Amino acid sequence: MRLPQPFGKYLLLERISVGGMAEVFKAKAFGVEGFEKIIAIKKILPTMVEDDEFITMFLDEARISVQLNHPNVVQIHELGKQDEQFYIAMDYVAGKDLKTILERYRRRREIMPTAQAVHLAIQMSRGLDYAHKKKDARGLDLHIVHRDVSPQNILVGYDGTVKIIDF
Numbered sequence: 001m002r003l004p005q006p007f008g009k010y011l012l013l014e015r016i017s018v019g020g021m022a023e024v025f026k027a028k029a030f031g032v033e034g035f036e037k038i039i040a041i042k043k044i045l046p047t048m049v050e051d052d053e054f055i056t057m058f059l060d061e062a063r064i065s066v067q068l069n070h071p072n073v074v075q076i077h078e079l080g081k082q083d084e085q086f087y088i089a090m091d092y093v094a095g096k097d098l099k100t101i102l103e104r105y106r107r108r109r110e111i112m113p114t115a116q117a118v119h120l121a122i123q124m125s126r127g128l129d130y131a132h133k134k135k136d137a138r139g140l141d142l143h144i145v146h147r148d149v150s151p152q153n154i155l156v157g158y159d160g161t162v163k164i165i166d167f
Contacts, residue, residue, distance in 0.1 A: 093155040120154070
């Protein structure tokens with residue numbers, strides 16, 4: 001795929017990551033009077049569009065995540081469908097995932113400084129605690145549990161922000 005490429009009302013700029021079931025792009029959203037915002041678009045891989053079980057999981061992820069509004073959780077802006085392909089539009093975090101950061105330390109044969117590790121742990125815990133305690137509009141527990149708290153699902157911004165993805 002040549003980039004940049006139009007994708008509905010967005011412009012896909014570059015592919016950030018790809019997994020076995022979905023790919024994530026850095027994208028640009030447009031609005032009136034020259035408004036532009038950099039976001040991330042997660043879309044199902046073409047090979048998975050016929051997998052009903054995966055589609056259900058993808059839609060559930062969007063439905064759960066859209067209810068979360070916390071500094072340590074990536075904000076979901078839209079669940080959409082373009083050319084029979086579901087996608088999620090979400091915050092773009094300028095930085096790296098924790099897996100990449102840890103691999104860099106490993107390659108250099110260094111360990112992460114304690115202060116950095118504690119900062120990451122505290123921020124992750126805040127986001128997970130918020131999601132776990134989240135209630136619906138009637139005050140009932142939503143019982144949200146992140147089932148894959150792994151380094152690739154923790155984004156660390158160049159500015160030090162820490163955000164959890166893929167609920």
